[in-house]
Amino acid sequence: KAGVTQTPRYLIKTRGQQVTLSCSPISGHRSVSWYQQTPGQGLQFLFEYFSETQRNKGNFPGRFSGRQFSNSRSEMNVSTLELGDSALYLCASSLGGRNTEAFFGQGTRLTVV
Amino acid sequence: GESVGLHLPTLSVQEGDNSIINCAYSNSASDYFIWYKQESGKGPQFIIDIRSNMDKRQGQRVTVLLNKTVKHLSLQIAATQPGDSAVYFCAEGDTGANNLFFGTGTRLTVIP
Numbered sequence: 001k002a003g004v005t006q007t008p009r010y011l012i013k014t015r016g017q018q019v020t021l022s023c024s025p026i027s028g029h030r031s032v033s034w035y036q037q038t039p040g041q042g043l044q045f046l047f048e049y050f051s052e053t054q055r056n057k058g059n060f061p062g063r064f065s066g067r068q069f070s071n072s073r074s075e076m077n078v079s080t081l082e083l084g085d086s087a088l089y090l091c092a093s094s095l096g097g098r099n100t101e102a103f104f105g106q107g108t109r110l111t112v113v
Numbered sequence: 114g115e116s117v118g119l120h121l122p123t124l125s126v127q128e129g130d131n132s133i134i135n136c137a138y139s140n141s142a143s144d145y146f147i148w149y150k151q152e153s154g155k156g157p158q159f160i161i162d163i164r165s166n167m168d169k170r171q172g173q174r175v176t177v178l179l180n181k182t183v184k185h186l187s188l189q190i191a192a193t194q195p196g197d198s199a200v201y202f203c204a205e206g207d208t209g210a211n212n213l214f215f216g217t218g219t220r221l222t223v224i225p
Contacts, residue, residue: 004156033212043157043202043215056212090156101147102213104156 002027004093004105012111018079021108025072025093031055032074033102034066037088046089049074050096078110086112125222132190134219136203139184143205147213148177148188152199160188160201190221198223 005024013019025032033056034046045058049068066076072093078085088109092102126132138146144165149157161172163179163186170177176189186203200220204213 035215042217045212045214048212058212101159101162103159106154106156
């Protein structure tokens with residue numbers, strides 16, 4: 001079956017703009033988590049959605065938001081982009097129960113200039 | 114807060130040798146641990162996981178050891194191959210919270 005799909009793969013934005021990234025989880029998976037990966041900070045948890053509800057949230061400012069649709073697809077939005085938001089944004093899907101084995105997509109490489 | 118760290122940022126091994134990648138964690142409440150492999154340009158790939166009620170788990174060529182007393186996790190790769198070259202991340206989580214905290218990663222380089 002298809003894996004986790006993230007679009008777009010690459011994105012260039014200017015400071016102050018906003019951006020929306022998309023993630024389609026593995027079929028049947030109801031949990032979608034988002035992570036930011038940078039060379040300096042590594043992989044950091046942004047938030048997790050399950051059945052259209054945000055279930056967990058990391059320590060990121062309110063400029064970072066997300067949502068999940070009834071088909072489990074998820075989007076994350078970053079408003080008022082800053083240079084430091086340049087990163088690889090990874091989405092992971094899982095069944096969402098006690099089995100938290102998460103499968104990652106290839107990520108969206110965001111560059112803010 | 115939680116922190117997950119790695120003892121070594123880089124590791125070089127000869128092809129055919131065994132590799133050991135170490136990881137320390139600080140959250141006693143974590144009950145789920147995963148090792149991921151990330152190759153250049155790809156997302157992290159699940160390797161093996163272990164729950165806190167176990168201290169050892171084996172997969173194909175890989176073994177994860179968990180020492181809860183000293184909050185230490187290790188990944189052993191047997192007969193390391195060039196295709197094993199990648200960055201390896203340990204992650205800890207609480208199955209109740211369903212989110213993971215990752216270490217900074219160790220870059221494994223296999224020398225042919």
